[in-house]
Amino acid sequence: MAFTERSARTRAAILAAAQRRFAADGYDRATIRAIAADAGIDPSMVIRYFGSKAALYTAASTIDLAVPALDPDPQDAAAAYVRAMIARWEGGGNAAEAVLLRAAPTHPDAAARVQEIFDREIVPAVQTARPDDPHARERAALLLSQSLGVVYCRYLLGIEPLASMDVETLATMVAGAVAGHLTGPLPS
Incomplete structure (x- = not known):
């Protein structure tokens, strides 16, 4: 096995x-030693590959939401957005998102990363779907708040009955709320 292949595998194992x-312990309680033990390597290797706990956290929580292009029709846009968001979490491929969202309430850098993702992915999607809406940014924030509420309650905290709700029911109800956020009157 080539050195670069071994390095890539080690880096992937650390991540x-x-x-x-x-995701399990949060940023403050997670330690380099525990991460290294979980990866089956010496703690010095974590520092060698990532430099610091903060840099490792940044790498471990790097995400691209791949927000779907939103249809100009608010009902269709809401349904597509919600179904994509739920599918992402139901599929289990959300480790980086869980890391970021668990840390965001107590770690300013994580909260700033959520803001960056909002500005880079959510706002442009809403602005594209509603180009003449002077409240597109506010609507995007409401859309995000609805999404985060579902993610925290269902996937991170396991709040019942939301945690065990039928996916189709969840998608329909949340899409209705999101459509309201996209179209409801906002003060000037």
């Missing part, structure tokens, strides 16, 4: 262990 550990 996977860090995502699990940050």
